[in-house]
Amino acid sequence: MPLLLGTFTIGFILSILAIGALISFRIFNFADITSEGSLALGASAAAVLIAARSFDPFTVLLIASAAGAAAGAVTGVLHTKFKINALLAGILVMTALYSVNLHVMGKSNVALMNEETVFTFFNKCLSISETANKTVSVFGWPAGAKDLSGAALSFILALVCGTALFWFLRTELGSAMRATGDNPQMASALGVNTDLMVIAGLALSNALAALSGALLASYQGFADVQIGIGMLVWGLASVIIGETLVREKSIGLAITSAVMGSVFFRLLVAIALRFGMNPNDMKLITALFVLMALILPSLGRGGKFFKKKADPKEDAAATKPSEIV
Amino acid sequence: MLELNGLNKTFNYGTPDEVKALSEVSLGIASGSFTVILGTNGSGKSTLLNAVAGTFIVDSGAIRLNGRDITASPEHVRAAFIGRVFQNPFSGTAPNMTIAENLSIASMRGKNRRFSTALSGAAMDGFYSRVKELNMGLEDRLENNIGSLSGGQRQALTLLMACWNRPELLLLDEHTAALDPKTGAKVLELTKTVIEKDKLTTFMVTHSMQQAVNLGDRIVMVYKGKIIHDFSGADKKALKPKDLYELFEDIKRREMIDPATSEILKANYV
Amino acid sequence: MYKRLKYSEWLIYYPAKLFPALALIFAASALLLFSSQKAAEKAGGTAGKFFRLAVVAYSDTPISEEGRRGIKDGLMETGMDEKRDYEMAEYSAHSDAAALNGIIDAVKNADYDLIFTISTPALQAALKKIQKTPVVFSSTGDPIGAGAGKSFSSHAENVTGICSMSDFSGMIKLVKEISPDVKKIGTVFCPAEINSVLYKDCLKKAAEGEGISLETVPANSAGEVADAANSLCEGRGVEIICQIADNLSAASFPAILKAAAAERIPVFGFIESDAKKGAALSYAKDYYRGGIDSAKLAFRILKGEKPAGIPFEYISKTTLVINKKAAETAGIKIPKAVADRADSFIE
Numbered sequence: 001m002p003l004l005l006g007t008f009t010i011g012f013i014l015s016i017l018a019i020g021a022l023i024s025f026r027i028f029n030f031a032d033i034t035s036e037g038s039l040a041l042g043a044s045a046a047a048v049l050i051a052a053r054s055f056d057p058f059t060v061l062l063i064a065s066a067a068g069a070a071a072g073a074v075t076g077v078l079h080t081k082f083k084i085n086a087l088l089a090g091i092l093v094m095t096a097l098y099s100v101n102l103h104v105m106g107k108s109n110v111a112l113m114n115e116e117t118v119f120t121f122f123n124k125c126l127s128i129s130e131t132a133n134k135t136v137s138v139f140g141w142p143a144g145a146k147d148l149s150g151a152a153l154s155f156i157l158a159l160v161c162g163t164a165l166f167w168f169l170r171t172e173l174g175s176a177m178r179a180t181g182d183n184p185q186m187a188s189a190l191g192v193n194t195d196l197m198v199i200a201g202l203a204l205s206n207a208l209a210a211l212s213g214a215l216l217a218s219y220q221g222f223a224d225v226q227i228g229i230g231m232l233v234w235g236l237a238s239v240i241i242g243e244t245l246v247r248e249k250s251i252g253l254a255i256t257s258a259v260m261g262s263v264f265f266r267l268l269v270a271i272a273l274r275f276g277m278n279p280n281d282m283k284l285i286t287a288l289f290v291l292m293a294l295i296l297p298s299l300g301r302g303g304k305f306f307k308k309k310a311d312p313k314e315d316a317a318a319t320k321p322s323e324i325v
Numbered sequence: 326m327l328e329l330n331g332l333n334k335t336f337n338y339g340t341p342d343e344v345k346a347l348s349e350v351s352l353g354i355a356s357g358s359f360t361v362i363l364g365t366n367g368s369g370k371s372t373l374l375n376a377v378a379g380t381f382i383v384d385s386g387a388i389r390l391n392g393r394d395i396t397a398s399p400e401h402v403r404a405a406f407i408g409r410v411f412q413n414p415f416s417g418t419a420p421n422m423t424i425a426e427n428l429s430i431a432s433m434r435g436k437n438r439r440f441s442t443a444l445s446g447a448a449m450d451g452f453y454s455r456v457k458e459l460n461m462g463l464e465d466r467l468e469n470n471i472g473s474l475s476g477g478q479r480q481a482l483t484l485l486m487a488c489w490n491r492p493e494l495l496l497l498d499e500h501t502a503a504l505d506p507k508t509g510a511k512v513l514e515l516t517k518t519v520i521e522k523d524k525l526t527t528f529m530v531t532h533s534m535q536q537a538v539n540l541g542d543r544i545v546m547v548y549k550g551k552i553i554h555d556f557s558g559a560d561k562k563a564l565k566p567k568d569l570y571e572l573f574e575d576i577k578r579r580e581m582i583d584p585a586t587s588e589i590l591k592a593n594y595v
Numbered sequence: 596m597y598k599r600l601k602y603s604e605w606l607i608y609y610p611a612k613l614f615p616a617l618a619l620i621f622a623a624s625a626l627l628l629f630s631s632q633k634a635a636e637k638a639g640g641t642a643g644k645f646f647r648l649a650v651v652a653y654s655d656t657p658i659s660e661e662g663r664r665g666i667k668d669g670l671m672e673t674g675m676d677e678k679r680d681y682e683m684a685e686y687s688a689h690s691d692a693a694a695l696n697g698i699i700d701a702v703k704n705a706d707y708d709l710i711f712t713i714s715t716p717a718l719q720a721a722l723k724k725i726q727k728t729p730v731v732f733s734s735t736g737d738p739i740g741a742g743a744g745k746s747f748s749s750h751a752e753n754v755t756g757i758c759s760m761s762d763f764s765g766m767i768k769l770v771k772e773i774s775p776d777v778k779k780i781g782t783v784f785c786p787a788e789i790n791s792v793l794y795k796d797c798l799k800k801a802a803e804g805e806g807i808s809l810e811t812v813p814a815n816s817a818g819e820v821a822d823a824a825n826s827l828c829e830g831r832g833v834e835i836i837c838q839i840a841d842n843l844s845a846a847s848f849p850a851i852l853k854a855a856a857a858e859r860i861p862v863f864g865f866i867e868s869d870a871k872k873g874a875a876l877s878y879a880k881d882y883y884r885g886g887i888d889s890a891k892l893a894f895r896i897l898k899g900e901k902p903a904g905i906p907f908e909y910i911s912k913t914t915l916v917i918n919k920k921a922a923e924t925a926g927i928k929i930p931k932a933v934a935d936r937a938d939s940f941i942e
Contacts, residue, residue: 004628006700006724010693098815102786109789111719111742133726141628172429172438175422179430182419189378189417190486191404191434220696221723222742224716225787227692234693245616249421253612260616267623269694273686273701274630280655283689293619465598 001138005147007270011263012154013215014234016161018242018258020208021235023165023201026254027181032202033090033232034075035209037097038068040228042210044101047110047223050117057118061214068210069203071097076199094228101225108225117218122153150219157215161208162255168204169251177201209235237290238262244294268293327354327494327526332376332386334550346372347383348550356391359520359527359541363534363569365576369550370530371412374498377528379403391493405435408487408525410480410500417483420472424463424482427471428452431486459485459515477508481515488519495520497529501536513540534569544569548576646681646897649702651721652713654690656842658882661866662713662734665886672887673894681897692716699724709893712756713886714842715741715789722751729902732756733889734882736790738907748906755892755905759885761794761865762913763801766837766878769915770863771805772933774834781810781833783823783844783851791841794865798839820847824854833860838874840865840881848872861925870916870941875925880910914938 017039024032042064049060071093078089102108120130126149128134134145168174179187180197188194209231217223242261246253272285334347346369354360364370376383379400388396395403411417418427429443429452449467457464459481463474471479480500487495497516501509517540520527531537537544544561546554546569554572556564610617650666652659663685667677675681686702688695699720702710709729712718718732719741730753735741738758744750747758770777780802784795799809810831814823820843827833836855838844844851845866852873855862861875867884870877888911896902915933918941922929934940 001628001704003697003700003704004624007627007697010696014693098787107789107792108787109715109719109741111722111740113722113742168440170443171440172433172443173440175426175430175443176433176438178422179419179427182421183416185411185416186419187430188400189404189409189411190431191401192430192438193399193401216692220692220720222716222719224692224789226690230691231693234691242616245619246612248612253609256613257616260613260620264616264620264623266693266697267620267627270627270697270701271623271630273694273697274627280687282687282694293623 001141001143002147003270003274005143005151007266008151008263009147009154009219010216011266012151012158012259013212013219014231014266015158015238015259015262016215017209017212017231017235018238018262019158019162019165019255020205020212021232022239022254022258023205023208025236025239026249027178028086028198028201029181030086031090031232031236032072032075032205033087034072034093034097034202034206035090035232035235036228036230037094037101038071038206038209038228039213039216039231040101040223040225041071041097041104042068042213043217043223043227044104044110044213044225045210046214047112047217048105050112050115050218051110053115057116057121057218061118061211064214065207065211068213069207071210072202072204072206073199075206076195076202079202080195080198098225105223105225109222111222112217113221118157118215119150119153119218123149154215154219157211158259161211162259165204165208166252166255234265235262238265241265241290241294264293265290326356326389326391327352327377327528328387328389329353329373329377330387330389332373332388333384334372334376334381335384346550347376350386350550350552352545352552352555354526354528354543356526357524358543360529360543360545361537361541362528362530362545362547363532363537364530364547365532365573368547370532370547371498372550373547374496374528374530377494378407378409378496406493407496408434408489408492408494409496410483410487410498412499412502414476414480414483414503417486418471418479421470423468424456424471424474425449425452425467427482428456428467428486428489431489434490434492436490455485455489456482475508477504477512480504480508480512484512484516484519488523488525491523491525493526495525495527497527499530499532502532534566534573537569538564538566546572644680646675646708647705648681648683648709648711648893649705649707650683650685650711650713651695651698651702651717652685652687653695653717654714654842655687657845657848657868658734658840658842658866659687659713661868661881661883662886665883665888666711666733666890666893667886668883669887669890670894673891675894688717695720696724703728709896711889711893718743718754718756722754725753727753729893729896730754730756731889731893731896731902733885734759734790736760736793740789740793744907747908750903750907752901752903755896755902756907757885757889757892758907758909759790759882760797760880760909761840762878762880763794763797764804765913766798766863766865767801767805767807769876769878769933770807770835770837772930773927777807777834779808779810779832780835780837781812781827781831782837782839783812783814783820783827784839785815785841785843786813787815788841788843791839791843794839794841798837802837814843814847817843817847820844821850821854824851825857828854828858828860836860836862838862838864838869840879848874856924859924859926861922861927867914867916870918870921873921874918875922875927876915876917876929876937879914879916880912881914884912884914885910916941 045067046060046064049055075089075093078084079086128145128149135142136145176192177197180192180194184194238261239258241264242257246257268289269286272282272289329350329352332347332350336344336346362370390406425444452467453464461478501512543557545552650663686698688698703725707728712721712730712732713734715735718735721730722742733756736759743754785791795811802809810833812823812827814820838851852862864874864877865879866881867877867879915937916939917929917937
């Protein structure tokens with residue numbers, strides 16, 4: 001049970017990164033590598049602020065996100081104003097952030113052993129003691145109260161971020177942002193400041209990455225400058241796994257599926273850990289599990305169980321292929 | 326009133342591919358008029374339209390729209406006053422967004438976009454009634470992605486979107502050229518209705534002489550980045566496609582002769 | 596009036612779309628839950644004289660592998676026999692922080708009798724989550740900085756281990772003995788590794804105490820080590836390279852050797868195997884030895900001692916290995932007094 005709850009917690013924490021990646025990857029159609037740097041930036045900033053004990057843990061999360069937003073805005077400005085290839089702009093900012101993060105922490109690793117983080121704060125609110133290992137029963141399974149509250153808090157935060165993003169993308173500004181990614185020519189012709197939209201979008205995406213990093217550092221009790229390495233790849237994997245499982249791209253479902261993809265992916269990693277006793281095989285087994293999960297439903301689609309239900313809305317929409325020459 | 330004053334634009338300046346796309350183009354277009362820009366491929370007619378739209382900033386000259394100097398304004402700023410329909414039916418709409426979302430973006434042209442819901446119930450009702458006027462049955466599919474529509478439907482919606490908030494100037498860039506003749510005619514009919522209804526100042530680019538003759542109250546012929554003929558009023562009304570055709574043939578002949586004569590001149594004098 | 600989909604219709608529409616994904620997540624959760632339950636039961640069944648141990652490493656680097664090898668050999672030295680007395684599971688997070696947390700959860704869940712951690716992040720993740728099971732760390736340069744306790748003797752109750760600090764003053768003494776006139780030594784370090792920065796500072800302090808200055812060049816990734824080494828060797832007047840032990844330089848040690856060889860600068864290493872790879876000598880309190888020592892601490896705990904009562908220790912033994920050929924090529928003469936102290940030679 002602690003393993004399952006821990007997996008869910010990490011899955012929800014990283015799902016915030018995944019919905020950030022959704023913005024850059026699915027709205028602006030490129031993988032913004034800045035996220036790896038801003039995840040570490042969020043973790044570093046949060047760790048330093050928590051260790052300094054001058055802010056309450058939620059303010060710390062806000063400041064960390066703001067730092068990530070600033071990093072994303074820099075990438076956006078490099079890309080739009082200086083016409084640097086988006087991928088390269090991301091790589092440059094990510095590289096620079098590595099040094100920035102070392103400066104923020106003053107060293108490469110900051111420990112947060114008995115500091116107040118959002119997780120301990122939440123435990124305090126629920127009057128769960130940090131030292132006593134109270135267990136509660138969940139459907140007959142014993143579960144640590146702390147593990148449970150950690151999973152609950154990360155779920156709530158992922159829910160809040162997902163809902164906020166869902167709401168934003170359906171506002172006038174949010175739809176202008178989506179149009180900018182979908183068809184910049186059209187957006188510009190309809191008076192949308194496309195440069196500003198790209199900058200704001202990347203800022204938002206990286207703010208979410210930084211928030212995810214800050215939570216990760218709070219949860220695991222330390223920040224390390226290398227914490228971001230490889231994270232974007234997993235974030236994108238979550239987005240794509242989610243899409244493959246849900247097969248629908250409306251905003252609400254896209255965000256939900258990214259969160260589910262992240263949780264599912266972490267579950268597969270945990271299962272690989274359970275069964276892959278040779279540590280060298282872990283990544284191979286993880287990859288095979290992901291592959292299996294993606295292929296099985298499409299194999300089963302021939303059968304009745306996974307058969308795609310006809311969607312009346314889509315059927316009505318079905319038109320002949322474009323009549324354009 | 327749109328005033329173009331001595332516009333110049335050279336692409337790829339200083340390279341072997343240097344092209345003088347606009348040279349000293351001056352033109353005044355009265356409010357409420359419908360001007361057709363006619364020219365062959367590469368004549369600079371689309372460049373002229375793009376200069377007005379702000380796709381690029383001209384090298385020299387001035388563009389004024391209703392007294393406002395917009396020469397140096399970026400595209401999205403001008404878009405507050407200018408509606409556009411592109412040649413490519415895919416260019417004017419966001420394919421992965423719904424019809425309603427596309428319309429909501431168009432309905433905010435020239436206004437401040439805010440953090441308020443784009444698709445409120447009232448907005449949806451507005452979209453419904455105006456899309457219904459197109460008579461294409463699209464009003465019941467407001468929540469479908471535009472990408473699932475045909476080119477003609479998309480172009481009709483683009484036109485509707487460009488004119489949603491009455492623009493001070495409507496730019497049409499051969500917007501029926503990529504459609505099949507039947508759909509093209511339908512979209513053209515729609516264009517006429519919209520323009521007449523709102524008395525829009527229109528600037529349309531075409532290479533179809535038939536369209537030039539049928540539409541609008543003024544024909545401006547462009548060749549090699551220069552205005553070579555300008556017909557309006559009675560002259561325009563008297564024009565037949567045949568006359569325009571002959572003018573073009575004339576140009577073509579000159580084009581045939583010019584390189585040949587220059588060769589002869591070169592051989593003799595250089 | 597536009598007719599929107601009713602909320603009741605959405606209530607059917609959304610769950611229907613999400614069903615396959617939810618089903619898969621549920622299935623994966625169940626699989627994980629039942630499999631981990633089985634592991635816990637098994638653990639209960641085999642308690643007694645047979646021990647179940649786990650090794651958690653953060654990354655796959657030569658240092659980490661040396662540490663793991665040390666633990667295995669160390670356990671053997673205590674007289675315990677794998678299969679008869681204990682079984683040992685090995686985990687590596689492959690440098691993925693999220694996976695590290697998953698590993699710690701998995702290890703905690705499986706109720707091991709004792710957990711070895713290799714490297715600072717692995718120790719930190721364990722500190723946060725594991726309160727009961729004994730944890731023995733190694734390959735950690737600064738356990739206090741990592742949050743394991745207030746001092747070497749007053750520390751987290753279930754934690755003890757081996758602080759893998761190299762013998763810097765010993766190394767500087769060797770340098771002085773071999774070439775008394777040396778004014779400047781150098782090393783490549785990795786700003787991202789907390790141990791690397793710590794060791795660099797310690798080496799600097801030890802060197803400056805003897806009137807020697809230390810040139811350092813940072814490298815952040817394996818690709819940068821060769822450039823950093825070239826930059827260190829050329830035009831800075833570095834007479835000897837004393838390469839500190841960190842993950843990055845250990846993995847890219849040949850690149851440092853190559854750059855030094857081009858300028859005929861001798862290389863002294865802090866890892867035992869450095870001499871074998873081509874360094875003139877190695878003076879090592881190294882990670883392999885740290886692994887052996889941590890296995891011995893673990894043995895004491897398995898025999899019933901409380902980790903709280905075992906202070907953190909430094910690596911017990913320093914090994915001097917001299918590579919005669921490499922020393923000769925680099926143009927240095929090893930004095931007899933030094934050669935006599937050597938534990939082994941590489942011809």
